[in-house]
Amino acid sequence: MTSIAGDTEVATVMAELITRRSVFHSEADLQHAFARTLHSLRPSVEVRLEVRQSGGEHLDLLCFGPHGRTAIEFKYFTARWDGTDPTSSEQFQLRAHAADDVARRNFIFDVARLEGFCATDPTLTNGLAIMLTNHEALWTPPSRSRPTRDQDYRIHEGRNLTGTLRWGVEGNYYTANERHLTGTYQLAWNDYTNLEGRNGQFRWLGIDIRAAR
Template identity: 25%
Template sequence: MDFFEKSIIELQNQRPIFHSEDDLKLALAFNIKKNNPEFEIRLERPVQLEMINRNGKGIAVRAPIDIIVMDTSGDSYPIELKYKTRKANILHNNENYILAEHGAQDAGRYSFRKDIYRIENYKSSNLNYKYGYVLILTNDNAYFEKNVFKKDNIDKHFSFHNGVILNRSDLSWNYSKLDKSRFIFNENKVWCNIKSKEHWTCSKENFYKLDLLKDYEITWKDFSVIEKTTFKYCLIKIG
């Protein structure tokens, strides 16, 4: 068991629920530092990444990595986090947790793959890279239970339900679901409506082509159960 997996297990007992993604980020960073006082830790450290849009155009982006851990030998461990919640109001240890309704699971599935891509990209451009991690913690069963591939949703190729193999090849958004009477594929290889407004999957960070270096087997594990609300997590270790 490595330092990050140890911190996740310890937090299951110490902090079974969080107010927000920032709350989770701080709790993990604090726990890592407590157990490894010799480590250096940086939050939201920006790095330059080269991304490729689906129309083939490259773009340099400034992307903050949620947590970067550095050990005494100079090796670095970048960590990307996601905390996706369903609406809930939970009292735990005399502290009230009012969780937001994040929704937008289609964009959430895509952003999980994007986090993996970003860690792989960081790995390729940093000689002192040791391991990287992508963690998602959620009480939204749409992520760990629903196989959207079977439902032929627009995000079918980004499903990361329990037991699936996340394919290294980015098969793109499922544009067969678009209403072709409302959207056209223009000369720039972008889907737009009749007013030339880009479909949301063709704009900004949703338009990156995210081919990965390998396939990833997705496994969800129990994190906590509080007032009949179940939290599960998925951890990807990128070596």
């Protein structure tokens, strides 16, 4: 199980969030709603958005309390969906983010960044990378075995993510996108909501990052 600030499980926060919001306008909207929900469940856990780190980088959300500190990065990647949130009766017009390979890359960039934060900041208990999406291709294993530039960056159900990840195909790698993960992560997706209309199914993925000490 993945703990936030040594106090509550991420699955507990997501289960409560589902009762309040079925869908979000943007990644920032998701970050804010998640932070509010966590703090309402555990008032002893403080939440801070966009916290500057050493080197000038910013962390999406820092959670801290008497039992620990957790650094969280979010990704919210959407396919086109128009509809109404049945929980809030709010209207939504989600735009399509076309480049799913870039979504995979950026999510794994977050995992690598969090590994770095946890390795260099001894006050952190753990890191947490969260992806929420209605883009089915992200959680579905590829149907064809032909090489693609993002094959090392696949994040589908059951994928084992570890080691050096290279962007490109044999003989044509883009080294600026290469990342090395010190941890090993078995990926398991979770259902979030299933709304009416095309692309109405939303699922989330959470990766718990610990420092290799």
